[in-house]
Amino acid sequence: MVTQPDTRTKIRDAAAVLFRRHGYPATGLKRIAAEAGATFGSIYHFFPGGKQQLAEDIIRGSGPEYMRTVLALLDSTPDPLQSLDIAFRAAADNLAATGYADACPIATMALEVASSNEVLRLATAQVFAEWVDEATTWFGRWVPDREAARTLAHALIMLLEGAFLLSRAARDREPMEAAGRSIRELTRAALGPA
Amino acid sequence: MVTQPDTRTKIRDAAAVLFRRHGYPATGLKRIAAEAGATFGSIYHFFPGGKQQLAEDIIRGSGPEYMRTVLALLDSTPDPLQSLDIAFRAAADNLAATGYADACPIATMALEVASSNEVLRLATAQVFAEWVDEATTWFGRWVPDREAARTLAHALIMLLEGAFLLSRAARDREPMEAAGRSIRELTRAALGPA
DNA sequence: CGCCGTCTGGATAGAACGTTCTACAGTAAG
């Protein structure tokens, strides 16, 4: 039905890219409008709350969307170790393919607003909490102990985020590959004594 | 010999706190001057390169300084597993004590500049590389295989950084504690087959 | 046709940004 993206979507998509790559304060609304092919007035028409509402919208939207992508990769094979390998390899490939620009959609913003903007901080916290819950459920399929599964879920996300940080800074996929080895090692250890 | 901090040091220290908590673009030179008890002119007197030079100075200075703190904790006992426990517990304590504000001194900036400022990106990359090397040496004391030690070093730093991200967003020490359990589990696995 | 809500285009405001510039205080050397 929708032949071409409407203005609201164009603004959202352009802002999401800029926020992810450069962060919240460094991204100007003027630049968002330019990249979206929209005008200033349109931003405030669709997002009366201004920059903050736009960012919150993107955090709460891109977060779950990204997790869905990751979960799809994690379900690509029945073997959890092999799925983890595929997922982290895909993350490294995507990172390298985008010139080490596109990583976690909300990590940069999360660090930026953690001590200065309570509304956005809460949004990022809720997205991360959702990720941990979903990853815990995923690990729970093979790891009966819920505490152990939750620790693995935390490790998965922290290794992924840490690898994004190091890989983006170094423009090198080595950290992401090390992260993949580590999460597989942890999972293997949790599966072993079964 | 130095009775009170000179202006250069006051500016550096104030800027380091602000950059760490709010990031690079969100921190204004005016605010830095105010917090440091200095004036505009003094900033440009000591840092003719402006904001970027100040940030690079802080990245290259605070990075190694922070690693020294971590390494001191890691050498607090002869047992690596116990030292890791102490270090991650200290990180969680410090985080909670500062209202989840003071975490990694350069992580926020590293993500912000990774795709927009090559000078600062390189500075962060070199600091991280140094961290990995030093952590590799530390693990190397018990793990003879250098590749394995380097993977552990990456895991240590990535888990720490990931835990900073999640803990700051959630204002909760659980992620940091999970990171501590995970790095000890990985280290245990590497020590086991010895 | 005229009407009306939706959306666009852009001017404008007022504040804050990084940076540059000049003036000046204090001190040590000649």
Added chain:
DNA sequence: CTTACTGTAGAACGTTCTATCCAGACGGCG
């Protein structure tokens, strides 16, 4: 006393920021 140097103080510049405001274009409908 003069000269030179280091550091302080802050005004001023041009740019960019978020946000507000309004005139007008568009499309469905009576």
